[in-house]
Structure formats: structure tokens, C-alpha cells
Amino acid sequence: MNKTPQKPKWMEETKGRIDALQKEHFFDNWSKQKHGKITFYVYPTLNVPGGWFEQRAYIYRINAEKLGVKAPEVAFFAYPSIEVGREIGITPSITFVKERVIHGHIKQSPGHELTHVLLGELNSTDNLPANGLWSEGICVYLDGTETDRKKHALSLNLKKEVLRTPWLEWRKNMPANLYPLAGSIVQYCEQQFGWNKVIEYLREVRKSGANDAEFSMRIFGFPYFELQKKWLGWLEKEAGSGITQPAS
Ligand SMILES: [Zn+2]
Numbered sequence: 166m167n168k169t170p171q172k173p174k175w176m177e178e179t180k181g182r183i184d185a186l187q188k189e190h191f192f193d194n195w196s197k198q199k200h201g202k203i204t205f206y207v208y209p210t211l212n213v214p215g216g217w218f219e220q221r222a223y224i225y226r227i228n229a230e231k232l233g234v235k236a237p238e239v240a241f242f243a244y245p246s247i248e249v250g251r252e253i254g255i256t257p258s259i260t261f262v263k264e265r266v267i268h269g270h271i272k273q274s275p276g277h278e279l280t281h282v283l284l285g286e287l288n289s290t291d292n293l294p295a296n297g298l299w300s301e302g303i304c305v306y307l308d309g310t311e312t313d314r315k316k317h318a319l320s321l322n323l324k325k326e327v328l329r330t331p332w333l334e335w336r337k338n339m340p341a342n343l344y345p346l347a348g349s350i351v352q353y354c355e356q357q358f359g360w361n362k363v364i365e366y367l368r369e370v371r372k373s374g375a376n377d378a379e380f381s382m383r384i385f386g387f388p389y390f391e392l393q394k395k396w397l398g399w400l401e402k403e404a405g406s407g408i409t410q411p412a413s
Contacts, residue, residue, distance in 0.1 A: 173296065173338075180261065182254040183268065191253075192242070201226055203279070206242045213243065213271065224276040224309035225283070231307065233364060234286035237265050239279065244270040262290045276309030284367070292371050298335040298347050299367060299374065305348030306355075314348035318400060321345060328400070332393050336374040353396045358385050 186192065195206040201222035207213060221241070229236035242257070244250045247270055250257035257270045260278045262285035267278045281304055284293055293300040306314055321342070328346070335343060354363050366384050370377055381389040 175256065176259065176295075179255055179259055179268075186253065186255075195242070202236045202238050204238070204240050206240065208242075208244050208249070211243065211245045211271065217271070220275045220309070221279060224307075225279045228276055228280050228307045228309075229283055229286075231360075232280075232283050232287055232303075232367075234283055236283060237286060239265045239267060239282050241279075242266070242268045244268065246270050246272065260295070262295070274308035274310045276307050277304045280304040280307045287364070287367055288370065292373065293367065294337060294373050296338050297373060298332060298339055298343075298350070299370065299377075301339060301344050302347030302351040303367065305344050306351040308348075312348075314345060314352045315400060317345045318349035328397055329393075332389060333377070336377060349400060350396055353399050354385065354392075357395070357399070 192206060194209055196209075198205050198207070198218065200218045203218075203222050203225060205218055205221075225236055225239070244255075244257040247257060250268070250270065255268060257268045258273055258278065259269075260267045260281040262281055265282055265285075267282070269278045281295060281300065284300055284303055287293075290300075295301070323342070323346070327343075332350075335347070339347065351363060354366075362384055366380055369380055369384070378389040381387060381392050385392055387395065
């Protein structure tokens, strides 16, 4: 039972590629600067917009407070775009939580990848794996763009069958189009039960959420499928009204 769950293949490949590039001194001429707990390594010739570093250092600090963890030092490699990364065999929107290393690109939201690192302080990635419902939900919700996740989720006009896909099937590996939905689930849970309950849930969940049904009952007071129904009702209730109100 001590076996570490395998990382997705693309993640392993990216890690291997980064290690190889490091040996070739690929990153040696990237400029380095420190803002708060983040050490940025900047792709040569990349022009970073004003405030870009500061915004990330800020959101990292704020989100650490929100999650109730001490923000660890993190290394952040900044690429000009996804495409530039792909040319060298890297998809630069990846966080190695245990190593506290991010390879990100300039146009990403300020908080998403950094929040993955913070979540790692709250609970192990074995319990909150990347691509899972709760880890991505939190990272989307706290990405620093202040997007209303409910409105965003509704704007996608996803089919009912997609919304009704049992959460148990999302928990380990979630398609990218479900990320905004996961964000709206976190938004719903905060509004309905309060942020402390959400934190408690994140702390307690084990084995990629294998016990999330039990915890749903204990912490939120509803069976997991019931929670999904309630979220769906909340999502649909105010659809089109354009106004988000806390659920009563
Ligand atoms: Zn993510």
C-alpha cells in the first residue's frame, strides 16, 4: 500500500526532458529573480509584462493564507508560450509538487500552478492528485483571475450528461473541459458550507479521494451523490440570471 501512484505518462516524459535539458545547461542563461517565496527563471529574450512577477508573489502569499499553510520556496520557470515549450519537448503548464518546481508560461492565470504547490502542503499529491476533481477545483477557484466559476461553468453550455457524470468518476483523471466545473463545485461548497469545511475536506481526503463518500457525509452532511445533485441544482437554478447569490 506504500506504492506511490504513477504520475501520468506525459508528466514523466516532461520531467525526463527537463532533467536532460538541465544536464545540457539549457537553463543556465535564463535570468533569475526572486519575489517573495518565488524564484523566477526567465526564458532568454522574454519580455515580462510589468507587475507579472509581483502579481504571482502576491497571489501565492494570499492563497497560502486562504489554505492555512506556510508557503514553501518555489522555483518558477517562465516560458513565452506553450508553443515555445513544445518546440523543446515540454508542455509549460506543469507543476512538480514534491520538488516545488513549476514550468509555466507567461499567459497562464497567476495562481493556478502555484496553488498546486500550496495544496501539496495541505495534503499529499497521493491523496490530492493533479487532474483530480478537488485539486483542480481548488487551483481553478484560486487562480487569481477572480472569475465567477459558476458563470464560467454555465457559459460552457455543457450537456446534462456531462454535468451528471458521477463525481466519483472525475476524482482521479479529469478531462480539461471539466476544470471550470470543478472550480464551480468548490465555489458551491464554500457558499453552502463555509470555507473551513472545504479545508477540512482537503486535509482529510485519502487515496485520490477513495474515501470521499465517507467524508462527504461526515464533513458536508450529505452523501456524495446527493452533494452533486445539490451542486447541479445550484448551478441550474440561477442559470441566465447573471447574478450569483449565496445558496441559502
Ligand atoms: Zn492544475
